[in-house]
Structures are given as C-alpha cells and as structure tokens.
Amino acid sequence: METESVALLISALSILLAALSIGWQIAQYLLSAGRPKATLLHGLVSHSEALSGPVTANGKGLDVRRLREQALGGFEAVGIQVTNHGRAPVIIESVKLRPRGGVMTLIPISERIGPDLPHKLEPGANASWFLGYDHAVRLAEASREVLKENVSGVYMTAQLGTGNTIKTRRTLRA
Known part of the structure; x- marks a missing residue:
C-alpha cells in the first residue's frame, strides 16, 4: 500500500x-435528564384505592357500569399518570384538565386526589392524580356552550418545574 x-x-x-x-x-x-411521559386514565376512585386504566385511542375509558356490577365503589374519575423514564428527577408543579379543541383550563385545587404538589418524581417512578369525571363533563360543556368551541373531549397536562408542560396524547370523550 x-x-x-x-x-x-x-x-x-x-x-x-x-x-x-x-x-x-x-x-x-x-x-441524563428526566424524561416524563403522561398517560390519561379513567376509572373509579375511592378514599383508599383507584381502579383505573388508560383511555383507548377511540376516547373510551373503563366501563364503569360493569365495574359497579362487580360491587366496586367510588366515584368516576379522570386522571393523569406521569412516569419518569429519564435518569434525573422531575418536579411536577401542577396538573390541569383541558378540553381538546378548546382554550379553557380547569386547575384542580381542593378536589384533586394524589400526591401533594409540587411533587418530586424520581427516575423510574410514576405518580397519578385524579379528578371527578363530572369536572370533565362540565368543562367540555362550558367550552361548547359558552365559547362555542368544537370540543371532542378532555385531556390532562402536567406543568414541570422547568416550565415545560407535558400532555396526554389521548382524549377522553366527555
């Protein structure tokens, strides 16, 4: 060569x-940073437990009527589960309920069920926050009636300590 x-x-x-x-x-x-992902949940919540599952792609949650037939109690709820897939902790400052296709926002203060906010989410961990489903219905109806918005349902967001917001990809029909 x-x-x-x-x-x-x-x-x-x-x-x-x-x-x-x-x-x-x-x-x-x-x-090396935190990488939070959000999932929209729907189900029944009581004072001691939450029986919930992810919302499907077509906007349906769990069949609450069938759960009640199985003698499960609690109120119907919509929630957000935030999972940290990264290597650093993430701070969750607030969670919000929003209409898909609208501009209104519901910020739960006293009726939110879940860890206190702000919440430090360690790597590999997850946390969930829930609101009554009636809040979702009222928010969607208010967006449609008052602001004349074309709302297809509701989704939830989580405000991070960095100022970024993550949102659930799926929409729960309400």
Missing part, C-alpha cells in the same frame, strides 16, 4: 471515530 492510501484510510477512520464520539456524547446528554 502506498503512503497516500494509508493516510487516507487513517483519516477516514479518524472522521468515523469522531462522529461516533460526538453521537455518543449527544446521546449521553439527552439521556
């Missing part, structure tokens, strides 16, 4: 190694 070919090969390998190194550094930076 000629010296020019060897030099070109060494240069190409150096560039490849540098690109891999910078890619690794970017990945480490992105993965």
Whole structure:
C-alpha cells in the first residue's frame, strides 16, 4: 500500500471515530435528564384505592357500569399518570384538565386526589392524580356552550418545574 492510501484510510477512520464520539456524547446528554411521559386514565376512585386504566385511542375509558356490577365503589374519575423514564428527577408543579379543541383550563385545587404538589418524581417512578369525571363533563360543556368551541373531549397536562408542560396524547370523550 502506498503512503497516500494509508493516510487516507487513517483519516477516514479518524472522521468515523469522531462522529461516533460526538453521537455518543449527544446521546449521553439527552439521556441524563428526566424524561416524563403522561398517560390519561379513567376509572373509579375511592378514599383508599383507584381502579383505573388508560383511555383507548377511540376516547373510551373503563366501563364503569360493569365495574359497579362487580360491587366496586367510588366515584368516576379522570386522571393523569406521569412516569419518569429519564435518569434525573422531575418536579411536577401542577396538573390541569383541558378540553381538546378548546382554550379553557380547569386547575384542580381542593378536589384533586394524589400526591401533594409540587411533587418530586424520581427516575423510574410514576405518580397519578385524579379528578371527578363530572369536572370533565362540565368543562367540555362550558367550552361548547359558552365559547362555542368544537370540543371532542378532555385531556390532562402536567406543568414541570422547568416550565415545560407535558400532555396526554389521548382524549377522553366527555
């Protein structure tokens, strides 16, 4: 092999190694922060337990009527579960109920069920907050009637300590 070919090969390998190194550094930076994800929940909540599940893609929650037939008590609720998939803790400052397709916001203060806010969510942990389903119905109706908005249902958001807001992707029909 000629010296020019060897030099070109060494240069190409150096560039490849540098690109891999910078890619690794970017990945480490992105993965070192908290990465919260939000899931919209629906179900029954009592003073001692919550029987809930994620809202489906078509906007349906759990069949509360069937749960009540099984002698399960509590009130119908909508909630948000925040899971921290990152490597650093995340601070949850507040949770809000919002209409999909509208601008109104319901900020629960006294009737919210869940950990006190602000809440520190450790890596790999999750926490849930619930509100009565009647709040969701009233918010959707108020958005439709008062503001004449085309509201398809409700979703929830969580305000983080960084100022960012995460929201649930799914919408509960209300």
